[in-house]
Amino acid sequence: MSLYLGLDSSTQGLTATLIEVDGPHRRIVLTRALRYDEDLPAYGTRHGVLPSADPAVVHAPPLMWAEALERIMASLAREPGIDWRQLRAVSGSGQQHGSVYLNARARARLEALSPDRPLTAQLEDVLSRKTAPIWMDSSTTPQCAAIEQALGGPAGVARLTGSRAYERFTGPQIRKFAEEDPGGYSATERIHLVSSWMASLLAGRHAAIDHGDGSGMNLMDLARKEWAQTALEATAPALASRLPALAPSWTIVGPLAPFWCRRFGLPPARVVAWSGDNPCSMVGTGLIREGLVAISLGTSDTIFGPMRSARPSDDGTGHVFASPTGTYMGMTVFKNGSLARERVRDEHGLDWSGFGDALRRTPAGNGGAMMLPWFDPEITPLVLAPGVRRFDLDPRDAPANVRAVVEAQMLAMVRHSRWMNVGIQSIYATGGAATNRDVLQVMADVFDAAVYQFAAANSAALGAALRALHADALASRTPMSWEEVVAGFAEPVADSRVSPIREHVERYRPLLELYAQRERQAVQSPTPANP
Ligand code: XUL
Numbered sequence: 001m002s003l004y005l006g007l008d009s010s011t012q013g014l015t016a017t018l019i020e021v022d023g024p025h026r027r028i029v030l031t032r033a034l035r036y037d038e039d040l041p042a043y044g045t046r047h048g049v050l051p052s053a054d055p056a057v058v059h060a061p062p063l064m065w066a067e068a069l070e071r072i073m074a075s076l077a078r079e080p081g082i083d084w085r086q087l088r089a090v091s092g093s094g095q096q097h098g099s100v101y102l103n104a105r106a107r108a109r110l111e112a113l114s115p116d117r118p119l120t121a122q123l124e125d126v127l128s129r130k131t132a133p134i135w136m137d138s139s140t141t142p143q144c145a146a147i148e149q150a151l152g153g154p155a156g157v158a159r160l161t162g163s164r165a166y167e168r169f170t171g172p173q174i175r176k177f178a179e180e181d182p183g184g185y186s187a188t189e190r191i192h193l194v195s196s197w198m199a200s201l202l203a204g205r206h207a208a209i210d211h212g213d214g215s216g217m218n219l220m221d222l223a224r225k226e227w228a229q230t231a232l233e234a235t236a237p238a239l240a241s242r243l244p245a246l247a248p249s250w251t252i253v254g255p256l257a258p259f260w261c262r263r264f265g266l267p268p269a270r271v272v273a274w275s276g277d278n279p280c281s282m283v284g285t286g287l288i289r290e291g292l293v294a295i296s297l298g299t300s301d302t303i304f305g306p307m308r309s310a311r312p313s314d315d316g317t318g319h320v321f322a323s324p325t326g327t328y329m330g331m332t333v334f335k336n337g338s339l340a341r342e343r344v345r346d347e348h349g350l351d352w353s354g355f356g357d358a359l360r361r362t363p364a365g366n367g368g369a370m371m372l373p374w375f376d377p378e379i380t381p382l383v384l385a386p387g388v389r390r391f392d393l394d395p396r397d398a399p400a401n402v403r404a405v406v407e408a409q410m411l412a413m414v415r416h417s418r419w420m421n422v423g424i425q426s427i428y429a430t431g432g433a434a435t436n437r438d439v440l441q442v443m444a445d446v447f448d449a450a451v452y453q454f455a456a457a458n459s460a461a462l463g464a465a466l467r468a469l470h471a472d473a474l475a476s477r478t479p480m481s482w483e484e485v486v487a488g489f490a491e492p493v494a495d496s497r498v499s500p501i502r503e504h505v506e507r508y509r510p511l512l513e514l515y516a517q518r519e520r521q522a523v524q525s526p527t528p529a530n531p
Helices: 060-076 105-113 141-150 155-163 172-181 182-188 196-202 230-233 258-264 277-284 338-347 351-361 400-415 437-449 459-475 480-486 504-525
Strands: 001-008 013-022 024-034 087-094 100-101 191-192 254-256 271-274 291-298 301-307 318-324 330-332 370-374 387-391 425-431 449-455
Touching: 001 060, 001 100, 001 196, 013 060, 013 318, 013 387, 013 437, 013 459, 024 060, 024 318, 060 191, 060 258, 087 196, 087 277, 100 196, 100 351, 105 191, 141 155, 141 172, 155 230, 155 330, 172 191, 172 277, 182 338, 191 196, 191 425, 196 258, 196 271, 271 459, 277 291, 277 301, 277 318, 277 330, 277 387, 277 459, 277 480, 301 400, 338 351, 351 437, 370 400, 370 504, 387 504, 400 437, 400 504, 425 437, 437 504, 459 480
Parallel strands: 001 087, 087 271, 291 425, 425 449
Antiparallel strands: 001 013, 013 024, 100 191, 254 271, 291 301, 301 330, 318 330, 370 387
8 A cells, every 4th residue: 555645736725636546446535725824824825826016916935835844744744643663655746837936045954854843943044035936927918028029029939938928827927036136136146937946945955846737837848848048048148047946846855855754754755746737737627638618717717638649729828738737738827717707706705606696697698798807907808907897787687797797708618629620529617606506507508518526625736646656657667557547536526527418509609709809809998888
């Protein structure tokens, strides 16, 4: 019997999923989570990010993520009934794109972490930039323009790196830091992603960036899976020396550092390179073949699925990433995901059950009422000045607003996932809101596809645990196919199928076009039409 641990360092909290594998016998032993706002209030975050006067600037404290890691490992080690000697490997999933800037002291500090003192107390002076810009940051439009200009326009950047230059991607964020704080940039010896920062803490040394998360930087040559020299040059001076190595997602970056073993009685299990949350969710939802897609309804909503070959979109929508399974994945991201649903829920004083009731009480198509739910700046389509637009929708009508936000999100997902050109027949729904079958009915109807739920609420943490299993098998010279890795774990809940309702599907067909028209117009007009 072997244990594998998957950790998910996400925007709002840290989740741990421990799995047990004994030949065909497989089970999730436990899932534990902590939330930054409530469990680590000293950092002063709200929804996991620091308050900011400028809505385009969104940062978080890297030491908060480190403290969360120590807290969760401490509480896992205290769990009754777990034989930690069986822990073979640990891997993780990080919110994508966020970057951590470390000075020359970091290497020695990481390598000499004392088990007698808390982690953060030993890392206080290793940051060359106090805070980490994260994926919600949209403040780098000029840097994106400069990078695109240097690399042959948006299509040139997409051909090289898999995505046009995006505000939240790490390259534009690094360029902004180098421009605005050249002293801080020159004091930076190493720039990590959230994923490689967390892996470095576990391994007690600078860990590599895996190809999956490396694809979210506008810095990696997607075909060659190497740093793209021209992109590095277009981004910041002497960047190559500041980046960790790139490595396949199944790379062992070291054993668990003595800090974890001595402080918490854990064995020197293999630490497997961490990846991004979306690449990990691909594995955690068992998406290992082209044709299946998953929709994750989390802080951001994402739609993604495997691609046999890298086919970046022509119009700059979405991304192609290297997949942790060795092929590729296509993905489109929407920033106004759960936070938009929560805003509507809270504005109307509802709880989630009231939210579901509202969906059941309103007709598919909402009697013509529609919303563009851009409470925050939006990634897809690019909307830098947020503002909610309402069409034939009374802002006080709670049920109609609930339906409007969900329908708009699904209409946008259909529209902006066509570029992937994968015939969508089945959708695996994951993330917090995927427990709500009323939301999933709208998804099934708008996509005209069957939707299945997943038992593991956190597919990214499960995917990380499964990646740990895969890498450990490979390193032990008993490789497992991905089918074998995911079997018995990443399967939809029995009887969870939500089928499209024919009459609703017909009703949504013209609404797809109407939505597209309204979206195009709204993107062109900077101020909300009907705030
Ligand atoms: C992906 C993205 C988000 C974050 C959320 O490109 O920006 O999905 O990974 O954690």
